[in-house]
Amino acid sequence: xxxxxxxxxxxxxxxxxxxxxxxxxxxxxxxxxxxxxxxxxxxxxxxxxxxxxxxxxxxxxxxxxxxxxxxxxxxxxxxxxxxxxxxxxxxxxxxxxxxxxxxxxxxxxxxxxxxxxxxxxxxxxxxxxxxxxxxxxxxxxxxxxxxxxxxxxxxxxxxxxxxxxxxxxxxxxxxxxxxxxxxxxxxxxxxxxxxxxxxxxxxxxxxxxxxxxxxxxxxxxxxxxxxxxxxxxxxxxxxxxxxxxxxxxxxxxxxxxxxxxxxxxxxxxxxxxxxxxxxxxxxxxxxxxxxxxxxxxxxxxxxxxxxxxxxxxxxxxxxxxxxxxxxxxxxxxxxxxxxxxxxxx
Amino acid sequence: xxxxxxxxxxxxxxxxxxxxxxxxxxxxxxxxxxxxxxxxxxxxxxxxxxxxxxxxxxxxxxxxxxxxxxxxxxxxxxxxxxxxxxxxxxxxxxxxxxxxxxxxxxxxxxxxxxxxxxxxxxxxxxxxxxxxxxxxxxxxxxxxxxxxxxxxxxxxxxxxxxxxxxxxxxxxxxxxxxxxxxxxxxxxxxxxxxxxxxxxxxxxxxxxxxxxxxxxxxxxxxxxxxxxxxxxxxxxxxxxxx
Amino acid sequence: xxxxxxxxxxxxxxxxxxxxxxxxxxxxxxxxxxxxxxxxxxxxxxxxxxxxxxxxxxxxxxxxxxxxxxxxxxxxxxxxxxxxxxxxxxxxxxxxxxxxxxxxxxxxxxxxxxxxxxxxxxxxxxxxxxxxxxxxxxxxxxxxxxxxxxxxxxxxxxxxxxxxxxxxxxxxxxxxxxxxxxxxxxxxxxxxxxxxxxxxxxxxxxxxxxxxxxxxxxxxxxxxxxxxxxxxxxxxxxxxxxxxxxxxxxxxxxxxxxxxxxxxxxxxxxxxxxxxxxxxxxxxxxxxxxxxxx
Ligand SMILES: Nc1ncnc2c1ncn2[C@@H]1O[C@H](COP(=O)(O)OP(=O)(O)OP(=O)(O)O)[C@@H](O)[C@H]1O
Ligand SMILES: [Mg+2]
Numbered sequence: 001x002x003x004x005x006x007x008x009x010x011x012x013x014x015x016x017x018x019x020x021x022x023x024x025x026x027x028x029x030x031x032x033x034x035x036x037x038x039x040x041x042x043x044x045x046x047x048x049x050x051x052x053x054x055x056x057x058x059x060x061x062x063x064x065x066x067x068x069x070x071x072x073x074x075x076x077x078x079x080x081x082x083x084x085x086x087x088x089x090x091x092x093x094x095x096x097x098x099x100x101x102x103x104x105x106x107x108x109x110x111x112x113x114x115x116x117x118x119x120x121x122x123x124x125x126x127x128x129x130x131x132x133x134x135x136x137x138x139x140x141x142x143x144x145x146x147x148x149x150x151x152x153x154x155x156x157x158x159x160x161x162x163x164x165x166x167x168x169x170x171x172x173x174x175x176x177x178x179x180x181x182x183x184x185x186x187x188x189x190x191x192x193x194x195x196x197x198x199x200x201x202x203x204x205x206x207x208x209x210x211x212x213x214x215x216x217x218x219x220x221x222x223x224x225x226x227x228x229x230x231x232x233x234x235x236x237x238x239x240x241x242x243x244x245x246x247x248x249x250x251x252x253x254x255x256x257x258x259x260x261x262x263x264x265x266x267x268x269x270x271x272x273x274x275x276x277x278x279x280x281x282x283x284x285x286x287x288x289x290x291x292x293x294x295x296x297x298x299x300x301x302x303x304x305x306x307x308x309x310x311x312x313x314x315x316x317x318x319x320x321x322x323x324x325x326x327x328x329x330x331x332x333x334x335x336x337x338x339x340x341x342x343x344x345x
Numbered sequence: 346x347x348x349x350x351x352x353x354x355x356x357x358x359x360x361x362x363x364x365x366x367x368x369x370x371x372x373x374x375x376x377x378x379x380x381x382x383x384x385x386x387x388x389x390x391x392x393x394x395x396x397x398x399x400x401x402x403x404x405x406x407x408x409x410x411x412x413x414x415x416x417x418x419x420x421x422x423x424x425x426x427x428x429x430x431x432x433x434x435x436x437x438x439x440x441x442x443x444x445x446x447x448x449x450x451x452x453x454x455x456x457x458x459x460x461x462x463x464x465x466x467x468x469x470x471x472x473x474x475x476x477x478x479x480x481x482x483x484x485x486x487x488x489x490x491x492x493x494x495x496x497x498x499x500x501x502x503x504x505x506x507x508x509x510x511x512x513x514x515x516x517x518x519x520x521x522x523x524x525x526x527x528x529x530x531x532x533x534x535x536x537x538x539x540x541x542x543x544x545x546x547x548x549x550x551x552x553x554x555x556x557x558x559x560x561x562x563x564x565x566x567x568x569x570x571x572x573x574x575x576x577x578x579x580x581x582x583x584x585x586x587x
Numbered sequence: 588x589x590x591x592x593x594x595x596x597x598x599x600x601x602x603x604x605x606x607x608x609x610x611x612x613x614x615x616x617x618x619x620x621x622x623x624x625x626x627x628x629x630x631x632x633x634x635x636x637x638x639x640x641x642x643x644x645x646x647x648x649x650x651x652x653x654x655x656x657x658x659x660x661x662x663x664x665x666x667x668x669x670x671x672x673x674x675x676x677x678x679x680x681x682x683x684x685x686x687x688x689x690x691x692x693x694x695x696x697x698x699x700x701x702x703x704x705x706x707x708x709x710x711x712x713x714x715x716x717x718x719x720x721x722x723x724x725x726x727x728x729x730x731x732x733x734x735x736x737x738x739x740x741x742x743x744x745x746x747x748x749x750x751x752x753x754x755x756x757x758x759x760x761x762x763x764x765x766x767x768x769x770x771x772x773x774x775x776x777x778x779x780x781x782x783x784x785x786x787x788x789x790x791x792x793x794x795x796x797x798x799x800x801x802x803x804x805x806x807x808x809x810x811x812x813x814x815x816x817x818x819x820x821x822x823x824x825x826x827x828x829x830x831x832x833x834x835x836x837x838x839x840x841x842x843x844x845x846x847x848x849x850x851x852x853x854x855x856x857x858x859x860x861x862x863x864x865x866x867x868x869x870x871x872x873x874x875x876x877x878x879x880x881x
Contacts, residue, residue: 052684058683058684058687105862105865105866108865108869109865109869110683110869111683111684112616112622112683112687112824113820113824113865113869113871115622115684115687116622116816116817116819116820117820117861117862117865119813119816120813120816120817120857120858120861121858123813123854124854124855124858127851127854127855128851128855131850131851132851253809254695257691257692257695260688260691261692264688296695296698296699297695297696297699297700297703299692299695300691300692300693300694300695300696300697300698300699301692301696302692303688303689303691303692303695304670304689304690304692304693304696305692307670307674307685307688307689307692308669308670308673308674308677308689311674311677311678311681311685
């Protein structure tokens with residue numbers, strides 16, 4: 001096992017242990033609820049990181065995919081009376097298809113064009129849902145729009161945790177999100193280490209050489225669009241099921257940039273960047289709740305300042321400090337042998 | 346150019362520069378006296394363009410110094426180096442593709458706010474390069490390779506400066522056009538200009554160069570008169586492939 | 588047909604506004620390779636600045652409009668000095684994407700400052716003209732006419748500035764070949780600063796015009812910016828004449844779709860056009876596939 005893998009594994013185990021320990025030490029429903037929410041964000045952020053940080057595709061449709069998964073789950077339950085557990089994987093598969101279509105449209109575009117097109121797709125989706133006023137069916141005396149309109153869907157079915165765990169259902173839902181998060185991280189790690197990750201590294205470092213070896217940028221890019229959509233869509237479904245509601249709010253501009261901010265603050269292209277960013281930003285958000293009105297303002301300043309002052313995020317900053325410490329050590333000859341001893345040949 | 350003939354106009358001392366972690370030039374020194382034409386020859390990719398870019402401030406100098414008429418210019422940003430009087434006619438012309446010939450030439454006089462002087466220099470350029478006068482309204486992107494080279498040189502001549510750096514003026518041109526271009530360069534030298542010229546083929550500059558530096562792998566491996574270099578078959582074979 | 592008149596009036600008016608919003612955005616992209624996500628916020632700031640100047644300070648209309656331009660230009664300058672310049676110096680390779688994220692942060696910040704200062708409720712822009720001219724069944728409100736004329740005048744002035752003045756020529760030269768411009772003595776960073784100021788001033792005035800037919804709200808600039816993005820993409824980023832033609836053409840299409848199919852289908856129709864164009868020509872209708880960087 002390589003050193004880096006070992007480090008990632010250790011970090012992963014520590015994170016998992018902390019996540020498991022949390023409900024035993026913290027009783028507050030509010031805290032558990034916020035941590036659950038943070039994990040949802042971290043999942044979506046990690047998939048956006050896969051797309052942007054590793055594959056270099058600057059897509060702004062990530063929350064649209066999340067919303068797609070959530071809406072698909074809700075609508076499958078609402079219109080077809082499906083069980084939530086059956087609807088979620090179906091919705092995730094649909095999200096993958098949706099993402100592939102977006103990916104295909106963006107295939108030959110450069111960075112800024114991709115950003116604008118994906119942003120427009122997300123925005124159109126939002127506007128079409130919010131402005132939907134045509135009656136699709138009548139529920140009692142109330143008119144329901146096909147897309148749920150500005151209010152969205154609610155009470156279409158839940159995860160069954162309420163019936164099973166009664167008042168402890170929140171912890172059960174939390175456990176489900178932790179499981180999904182773990183699966184997402186394993187999946188992301190596998191992709192980064194696997195042939196796709198290698199292909200992207202090759203494309204980034206030496207495009208000419210990579211293409212000569214038969215790596216097709218188009219194929220790889222499409223693949224990443226599809227792959228990164230699966231867990232995003234699944235998370236959307238679980239989100240909808242957890243709250244037993246989904247509305248157009250998840251598609252808003254500020255939600256999207258909350259996700260992007262997490263990746264930026266944590267560290268673009270770092271495996272653990274999104275999690276670190278999610279923790280820091282959700283915590284900062286909580287802290288700024290005290291000063292209430294300045295929440296979004298603070299978020300904006302954080303995004304801009306981190307981008308300018310700390311472009312590799314908190315993890316990049318730690319790497320820098322670590323590097324400098326190592327170099328200090330190597331400079332003193334007595335310790336040089338020790339350092340070379342623990343670097344594998 | 347009030348400098349007395351023979352004083353050192355451009356002086357490069359122990360210049361080290363490169364890209365990223367790698368040094369392309371590992372210590373280059375040269376000096377040009379006023380009115381001289383000095384040529385740097387060398388194989389592709391050994392740092393000729395890099396040398397000119399470092400002199401004109403497009404590339405940061407890592408070690409060593411560059412001075413112009415006794416004043417240090419290394420470390421200045423490119424536009425300040427230009428204001429100090431270094432004219433750089435870059436490799437591949439780097440014209441403003443969407444602008445007309447005239448506008449390209451006028452950009453050369455960007456630093457000069459004296460309209461009368463600019464008009465006079467424009468006339469001089471047109472009389473030296475009459476083809477440009479015919480094509481003055483044509484868009485640069487639609488010019489032929491030879492015409493582009495002339496616009497590049499003409500644009501440089503619109504600047505006020507004490508030394509002119511010309512990077513491979515023969516690049517990619519037909520022999521007859523190369524001859525025309527070198528004819529222009531010979532006339533520039535005859536008019537008293539100080540020129541640092543980069544060229545791949547030493548034979549082309551044999552008649553006009555006062556000195557030749559042979560650049561290989563980031564350093565000068567031989568310096569001297571062109572006539573001498575052309576006699577040294579072993580040098581030509583080793584460094585310039587025959 | 589009765590829809591021709593209203594479609595023309597509404598299409599030309601929004602077209603003029605889109606074109607003006609697009610001009611500033613496109614200018615910045617063409618010169619710096621920077622997609623300014625805070626462009627919409629500059630519109631908003633312009634609208635509020637004029638409001639403050641005219642109705643709170645009681646300044647005359649032309650001065651209020653100048654104030655809008657000044658605020659837009661000032662914020663544009665700050666964006667360059669505090670965000671774009673340091674970002675481009677630090678890592679030119681990733682500038683294209685990092686600047687989008689950073690300027691979004693700026694947008695979020697500024698929008699919230701406006702929200703704090705003025706509150707979220709819509710305000711009426713005092714700089715409006717009432718009445719209309721009617722030619723038979725064709726009714727053209729004065730307000731729309733003023734917007735169309737003002738926008739076209741501003742675009743013409745910008746075009747003249749770029750084509751005829753030395754500063755304008757330096758801006759074009761720098762956009763086309765920054766290295767060559769540097770070698771001729773052009774202080775490229777200062778040119779970029781001028782471009783952002785110019786773009787900010789145009790955005791500020793554009794915001795006044797937009798708010799004069801809608802209302803002032805902190806998200807005033809969001810819709811025009813999104814539309815401007817679309818125009819830029821269809822035209823090819825950085826192509827000024829193309830962007831202006833596209834703005835008018837697509838605004839007319841949007842107006843037509845809105846009249847025929849309902850207001851909510853205007854934007855999806857635009858998106859469909861964008862996707863069709865981009866599948867055919869990934870660099871936009873008038874653009875080449877190329878990347879330009881600081
Ligand atoms: N922007 C750059 N980034 C990294 N390396 C560069 C860059 N420009 C040039 N180099 C490298 O520097 C070395 C010297 O290049 P330079 O252009 O100075 O060569 P040259 O002698 O002018 O060649 P030619 O005759 O082909 O013009 C080459 O190995 C080249 O690959
Ligand atoms: Mg060269």
